[in-house]
Amino acid sequence: AQKITQTQPGMFVQEKEAVTLDCTYDTSDPSYGLFWYKQPSSGEMIFLIYQGSYDQQNATEGRYSLNFQKARKSANLVISASQLGDSAMYFCAMGSNFGNEKLTFGTGTRLTIIP
Amino acid sequence: DTGVSQDPRHKITKRGQNVTFRCDPISEHNRLYWYRQTLGQGPEFLTYFQNEAQLEKSRLLSDRFSAERPKGSFSTLEIQRTEQGDSAMYLCASSLAGGMNTEAFFGQGTRLTVV
Numbered sequence: 546a547q548k549i550t551q552t553q554p555g556m557f558v559q560e561k562e563a564v565t566l567d568c569t570y571d572t573s574d575p576s577y578g579l580f581w582y583k584q585p586s587s588g589e590m591i592f593l594i595y596q597g598s599y600d601q602q603n604a605t606e607g608r609y610s611l612n613f614q615k616a617r618k619s620a621n622l623v624i625s626a627s628q629l630g631d632s633a634m635y636f637c638a639m640g641s642n643f644g645n646e647k648l649t650f651g652t653g654t655r656l657t658i659i660p
Numbered sequence: 661d662t663g664v665s666q667d668p669r670h671k672i673t674k675r676g677q678n679v680t681f682r683c684d685p686i687s688e689h690n691r692l693y694w695y696r697q698t699l700g701q702g703p704e705f706l707t708y709f710q711n712e713a714q715l716e717k718s719r720l721l722s723d724r725f726s727a728e729r730p731k732g733s734f735s736t737l738e739i740q741r742t743e744q745g746d747s748a749m750y751l752c753a754s755s756l757a758g759g760m761n762t763e764a765f766f767g768q769g770t771r772l773t774v775v
Contacts (some may be wrong), residue, residue, distance in 0.1 A: 580763065588749060589767065611770050636702050638692070649705070651702050652700070
């Protein structure tokens with residue numbers, strides 16, 4: 546069974562500062578994928594970034610980067626130069642071994658950017 | 661194609677009534693997923709289709725729930741004899757079948773309230 550743990554229910558960050566959202570995971574699968582999604586108040590889940598368990602380098606997508614530490618089973622999301630529009634719920638998720646037929650999500654972190 | 665669309669966006673129903681939700685995936689996507697999200701939680705996997713075949717169902721999907729994707733395009737999720745515990749956001753997602761880095765694109769969800 547897979548498990549995702551997000552221990553920060555809420556975070557407040559000043560605009561333009563960087564923020565790190567924590568995610569730890571547990572799985573017995575030898576290969577897996579880790580995802581971060583953003584959920585604004587409208588409800589839609591917006592894909593942000595993906596990290597494969599065998600990827601040698603940490604993933605980056607614009608202002609988003611994923612700090613992947615395999616030995617620690619952590620996949621933290623780093624948002625640089627935060628903007629007011631970054632205020633939302635953020636979910637870490639894990640895909641299964643065979644191609645992400647289903648995702649296991651954490652409980653999320655509510656990020657609020659303060660002007 | 662503007663993404664995954666779900667209808668209705670909101671549904672209020674009386675306990676014991678049947679409800680049906682519709683999801684139209686991104687047209688070229690052959691995989692379609694249903695998730696349920698309750699307040700304060702991340703989405704939980706319910707079921708997924710590859711083309712018209714339903715390949716996996718979660719134990720969360722009781723016998724009151726049924727999902728179909730008759731022609732491999734849109735999908736419906738029906739809940740019979742609704743209960744108050746069914747109140748949640750029902751999210752649909754679609755993706756291409758492939759490797760682990762194929763992200764799922766989500767719709768804006770159908771919020772169900774059972775009174």
